[in-house]
Amino acid sequence: MSFDISDIKKIAHLSSLAITDEEASALSKNFEKILTIKKKMKESNTDNIEPLSHPFDTAQPTRPDQVSEQNQREKMQAIAPEVKAGLYIVPQFVETES
Numbered sequence: 001m002s003f004d005i006s007d008i009k010k011i012a013h014l015s016s017l018a019i020t021d022e023e024a025s026a027l028s029k030n031f032e033k034i035l036t037i038k039k040k041m042k043e044s045n046t047d048n049i050e051p052l053s054h055p056f057d058t059a060q061p062t063r064p065d066q067v068s069e070q071n072q073r074e075k076m077q078a079i080a081p082e083v084k085a086g087l088y089i090v091p092q093f094v095e096t097e098s
Helices: 005-014 021-043 073-078
Strands: none
């Protein structure tokens, strides 16, 4: 599968992203590289490989839960464009059927 600039532009539009033709061209090349790697991985023989839950055979170090900063809700809501009943009000961006 290949991605041309029109495919990348369509994906960007669906994602609400504005990209230039140069960016679309670069992304197209990146997608091609990703698909090449995916193809190589799919072709790899993993019959005698045991599944891993983690790439390293060690336990992750844990630390005690500690509060590192204070609640700043009021401070953040004071600078928000619109807040109602403690909730951030944002413009509707998903169309609903009537």
